[in-house]
Amino acid sequence: MSAPSPTRSPARKKLSGPFIDVPAQRAAVLRALRHPPPTEGDENGWAQDDAFQSLRDLLDGTITRGEGNTCMLLGPKGCGKTRIVDRALDVFPRRAIVVRLSGHAQLSDRHAIREMARQIGEQTGRVVDVEGLEEEEESDVDLMDDDDSPDKVDEKLLPPSSQILSLVARLPSLPRPVVVVIDALDLFTAHARQALLYCLFDTAQSIRIDSKAKGLAVIGVTSRVDTINLLEKRVKSRFSHRVIRLSSPQTLNSYIGVARALLSAHPLDESGTTEQQFHWDSSVEEFLADDTVHDTLSDVFGLSQDVGLLCRVLTACVLEMTSSPPYLSSAALQAAVTAQCGPSRFPFLSALPYPHIGLLIAANHCRSAGHDVFTFEMLHERFETQIRTSSSAPVQLGGVSIGMLKCPRSVMSASFEHLIQLKIFQSAAPTGPSVSKQFAKYRCVPDRHDVRLAVEETGQTNLRKWLLKDQT
């Protein structure tokens, strides 16, 4: 899974050089992590340039020659699909009308058609009339004040579905070519009859170059590999089946190369000297050559090749950088991986107060007894029994009983509610007004191992002995 790094060095040298402006350098790296620069392809295969070339050629055909094109950008999340589209569109500044739709925002075709009309209106400077949409907005303003239901008002403002075809058919007649970017294309396939996709693909297919119509490009972006299969037959037949595939870094070297490119950013204001920049680059090289860093990045790469995850890990690592010494550290990287890469669902378990831990142990005892589902009364009964048992021995240490600490029932009840609020206890049966609070049924989410670790971390012998009681 992980190839040995060519930059691995047996021993790390001590760096000495000019002072590094840590806040400025940190800000520069954070800026790069926020907007990752385009990465050049290497011999190991992670090349987005091919995808970029294909997309640029497609847009060139639409914008320059007035073609109708459709394509789909397919790749896992975080691999840079949207960035490639933006890069390709930047090649043709202001020469096309760009309409951006998203399956996450436009939950129906009617929302999408209204958003298209709005974006086209913004970019062309004239209002696109979708069956008197503008007039309806103005006239319905008063109704909105009286109606509390936002959905009903929303329906009134939306254009009818029958207007989809008329608007889409007018796209080639606009003064400039139109590029429609559909993010989360797979979600659009769930819309009724896939009407918008059908109209868009049909219009793009029917454009003839010799006509006076301007071009239309429809670019679908998705991470779902079976999106084409989700298209209905009549929609699929109008799609060009041009699929541009993108991928995350395929090899560890590419992955580390991305990390190197991100970390090697320099402050924008040019305040740092070249020597300082050289010094920072050297420190980054040394950091990446460290065996621990290499192994840690290898583990992360083995888990996920998502560049977004790498950015989050590096962000946490960069934030730990201090003025002395002003370098990245492998310990900070390991801590960052722990925090960002699949963080624990309940990292606070060992910090819970005594009644919470007592209830968790009681829940584990219930589970051992075959009762996965429990009530507060069941846990409280076990807790009280354990307190009685532990304080039955007349042993004192320093004048204090070594038994378990007593806790009022009301405090235990409050702790139980807090555990429910923290989702540590989750409801196992529907609760209603006929179920009393103390008899509502719950299930413990953390498993026995998590509870055991938490109890051991608390260092309370009484609780540990109680937990181990049911494991004997």
Add this chain to the structure above:
Amino acid sequence: MWPPNAALEALELAHPGRSSIVRALCALLADRDAAPPFLYLHDAFCPRRTHVMLTDVLRSVNARASVVDARSCISQRAFFSAVLRQLTSGDLELEKSWTDSVDGFCAGLREILGISSPSERVPRSLTKRKTRKSKSRSPTKKTPTRRRRQAVESDSDSDNAMNVDSDNAMPLGPVVLAIDSAEHLRDHLADLLVPLTRLHELARIDITVVFVSSNSWIDVQPPFAAAPDPYMIHVPPLDKESMIATLSLPYAGPPALLSLFRQFIASLYATCSAFIRDPDELAYIAAVTWPPVAARIQEFEDGNAPSDVRLVQGLVPAFHAALDALYTRALAPEEFTALHLAPFLSSISADRPFSPSKTAPSSPSKKGPVQENLEAQALADDLPRVAQFALVAAYLASFNPPKSDIRLFARSTEERRRRQAKTTKGKRAAVAKIPPRLAGPAPFPLDRLLALMGRLMEDFDAPVDDEEEGMVDLHDIAREQAEMDGGRVQTLGLISELATLRLLHRVGSADKALEGPPMFKCGVSYAVALALARNLGIPLADYLWEAN
């Protein structure tokens, strides 16, 4: 903008123990270009203080922020409106379409922030816009249309227009949308979760969305990995020093009592920290208990006041009582002071040294049940006698298995033995059965309730013959039964009323009312049932299949 050192130090002083998180947030949010699109602050113990800390950080980095509470936003429109209003600061009227949908919200955000994407900007030759019908608006406020027209006409074609304030050409701080109690979004605004996590993509602006929640991201995130993972910041609980420093911060009393206050807080922490890790809860107990103590101490002349150590030691029982009374909100602050603090404070006098052991308030562990018994007794006194029988019968019906009725209530000894012999046969269950007193009341049909109730009334409500005391007249019993039959309508009405009072719970939906007898569950606790039984002279323990 990275905050000045003085501001950073003030932030660290205001939030003890949070230095690393404050610095991390400042670094992340110092620059709009560098701020991550999605942050998740997870604080399981006191998310409110984390929210306050975030607000302070946003203020110090000069962020253009909108801070909303997900609990208060019950609809999308309310949420969008709250966010946009905070961002406009009142100098721009909101268009109605901005609060209709996610698209409108994104358009509103871009409009308010004066941002348009470089690729979507209108060329100068195309700036002719169709003017909209405008309503009469305040002349002091900029209308969105006017603002949009100004933005278009200003020809601000520099790529970093979104990072520069047009008025004073200063770099702008980050644009932040902070959502407190974000876990409630799943309940009220589930459709908004994904768009909010992808807001920078949808709105095409550099905006940072920050969720503050007591739940982990796994419990909040939408299904099918529709939302991108956030940059996680886990906020750990405060350690001892930080907690004491946090609790000592709001002290505004006389300087002479500062030393005592610190010892007071340390003692409070030592007593309650095992049970409470939430600084707000400890602060609440301190806010209730400290003012009476300080007022009492100030009554003493100089030199006559009791020593701090003994005073603080004497307060430990009050802290224990506060756990039971204040932490659970069982008592109001005034009641708590009168019940637990006033006797102790009045025992402090200059000439008579107090003894903590003698003047200690009542033990908190005993207070709860005592109060519960009092409430049960009050309920028993308020209810009519037949209703008391009905509730005791309901308790027995809920917590006894139906098969035990004959054995417990049968008059014939032979029948009892036969039933007992039958009940002993049977397979042993692999898993121990949960006693009803732990599993909760079981539902029972109305007929069973009436039968048990009749039997109890027969045994414990029959009139006693005056001439032969202790002997029940059979004629009276028959008469009683006849009367009861005659009063069955009232009895049913009473049971209905008890269900209305939630002392009985009706089980099952109203649609299935015709499918069988009405089913009920007992709604009173053991303490209440015991008090009622004592009132009626019923030995409740003898009629329970499993003793409590």
